[in-house]
Amino acid sequence: xxxxxxxxxxxxxxxxxxxxxxxxxxxxxxxxxxxxxxxxxxxxxxxxxxxxxxxxxxxxxxxxxxxxxxxxxxxxxxxxxxxxxxxxxxxxxxxxxxxxxxxxxxxxxxxxxxxxxxxxxxxxxxxxxxxxxxxxxxxxxxxxxxxxxxxxxxxxxxxxxxxxxxxxxxxxxxxxxxxxxxxxxxxxxxxxxxxxxxxxxx
Amino acid sequence: xxxxxxxxxxxxxxxxxxxxxxxxxxxxxxxxxxxxxxxxxxxxxxxxxxxxxxxxxxxxxxxxxxxxxxxxxxxxxxxxxxxxxxxxxxxxxxxxxxxxxxxxxxxxxxxxxxxxxxxxxxxxxxxxxxxxxxxxxxxxxxxxxxxxxxxxxxxxxxxxxxxxxxxxxxxxxxxxxxxxxxxxxxxxxxxxxxxxxxxxxx
DNA sequence: ATTATGATTGACCGGTCGGTCATAGTTACG
DNA sequence: CGTAACTATGACCGACCGGTCAATCATAAT
Numbered sequence: 157x158x159x160x161x162x163x164x165x166x167x168x169x170x171x172x173x174x175x176x177x178x179x180x181x182x183x184x185x186x187x188x189x190x191x192x193x194x195x196x197x198x199x200x201x202x203x204x205x206x207x208x209x210x211x212x213x214x215x216x217x218x219x220x221x222x223x224x225x226x227x228x229x230x231x232x233x234x235x236x237x238x239x240x241x242x243x244x245x246x247x248x249x250x251x252x253x254x255x256x257x258x259x260x261x262x263x264x265x266x267x268x269x270x271x272x273x274x275x276x277x278x279x280x281x282x283x284x285x286x287x288x289x290x291x292x293x294x295x296x297x298x299x300x301x302x303x304x305x306x307x308x309x310x311x312x313x314x315x316x317x318x319x320x321x322x323x324x325x326x327x328x329x330x331x332x333x334x335x336x337x338x339x340x341x342x343x344x345x346x347x348x349x350x351x352x353x354x355x356x357x358x
Numbered sequence: 359x360x361x362x363x364x365x366x367x368x369x370x371x372x373x374x375x376x377x378x379x380x381x382x383x384x385x386x387x388x389x390x391x392x393x394x395x396x397x398x399x400x401x402x403x404x405x406x407x408x409x410x411x412x413x414x415x416x417x418x419x420x421x422x423x424x425x426x427x428x429x430x431x432x433x434x435x436x437x438x439x440x441x442x443x444x445x446x447x448x449x450x451x452x453x454x455x456x457x458x459x460x461x462x463x464x465x466x467x468x469x470x471x472x473x474x475x476x477x478x479x480x481x482x483x484x485x486x487x488x489x490x491x492x493x494x495x496x497x498x499x500x501x502x503x504x505x506x507x508x509x510x511x512x513x514x515x516x517x518x519x520x521x522x523x524x525x526x527x528x529x530x531x532x533x534x535x536x537x538x539x540x541x542x543x544x545x546x547x548x549x550x551x552x553x554x555x556x557x558x559x560x
Numbered sequence: 561a562t563t564a565t566g567a568t569t570g571a572c573c574g575g576t577c578g579g580t581c582a583t584a585g586t587t588a589c590g
Numbered sequence: 591c592g593t594a595a596c597t598a599t600g601a602c603c604g605a606c607c608g609g610t611c612a613a614t615c616a617t618a619a620t
Binding site: 171174218225 | 576578579580581586587588
Binding site for chain 2: 324352
């Protein structure tokens with residue numbers, strides 16, 4: 157058994173790190189293209205050829221990085237969930253109650269306006285979650301975690317009906333997701349945000 | 359030019375009325391199948407062959423009744439919009455203000471639980487409305503009409519912040535649509551309805 | 561039985577789908 | 591330069607897509 161590191165150092169045309177960079181770059185190009193097309197047209201209406209073209213890459217290369225078309229969706233969704241989980245982590249540093257509630261609302265509204273496409277993708281996924289069984293538990297889990305979290309913050313904030321308004325707030329945020337997807341930027345998100353903050357964070 | 363009615367009366371194997379019944383029956387079978395599959399799997403994930411099989415009909419027959427696959431979607435959506443418009447017409451008979459608001463909520467919640475599939479179909483359509491340009495104006499029109507209508511009722515009902523809560527209420531109802539699609543009947547719609555009524559109709 | 565009428569069928573069409581794979585391209589060492 | 595190690599290509603595959611249409615079926619008056 158030869159020492160693999162020596163083989164790599166002495167025989168490989170590029171360093172491991174160089175290959176990793178190349179791979180990461182190609183993978184990102186493919187995921188970006190797939191994300192944009194899935195969000196705009198939906199999963200089934202988007203073909204692998206389209207993704208390859210948009211990414212500026214040959215079709216076959218996609219299958220060097222992802223086994224099936226479905227795996228593109230998985231990677232996109234999991235990436236997004238992880239990023240939003242990171243943000244939620246930083247939000248936990250805010251003072252519980254009205255401050256944290258405000259931070260959540262600020263984040264959600266910024267997300268709605270800056271990442272409308274991801275929002276649309278997730279909404280479409282939610283409606284067809286049974287077609288992506290490997291994502292089903294994760295997504296429904298996030299859904300179910302939302303209401304109790306809001307209820308706790310409302311309680312701390314001293315809201316008179318924390319239970320009732322927790323699910324209302326959750327439904328409002330989901331509904332805004334759909335409405336931005338349908339009506340686009342004709343929705344005055346900034347104004348709505350201020351009114352929600354006034355209603356729940358003052 | 360021969361008299362066409364005489365030709366029909368004396369030469370046709372079946373009366374005009376019989377033919378109409380046959381056509382209406384077949385059309386309904388096809389639309390029912392298409393509706394169920396579109397709602398469950400989405401438009402692009404559903405093939406004409408599948409629809410034909412589910413309807414118990416040959417593929418070719420579908421094209422006697424509808425020019426393109428898209429037209430099936432159009433017919434389904436327009437049928438649904440018309441039915442809901444009829445219900446909304448009867449709701450207008452209720453006393454403006456809290457009574458009418460309650461009637462709207464009762465209808466919406468009954469619709470959510472009894473026609474969850476149609477709700478899911480419409481939500482999915484809303485997210486991809488640009489793929490059905492002929493429906494875009496109609497659907498966005500319904501969307502835009504919702505908030506002012508709620509605002510008027512809230513005003514009459516004497517709500518302190520009718521404008522703010524009109525869009526909140528609209529968002530809540532949209533959000534519940536998504537949530538029922540994702541979480542199914544684990545959502546306790548009846549309880550949520552009672553709480554909304556208590557919040558806005560008492 | 562024949563006929564006219566319109567509903568119904570399913571083999572068939574060109575095209576596109578997701579996915580494969582033999583081949584080519586790129587680079588850095590010996 | 592030749593070779594090793596890996597990325598990248600696109601022609602190609604069988605399956606299935608939406609859509610067509612000549613042929614068949616069912617009926618009821620003659």
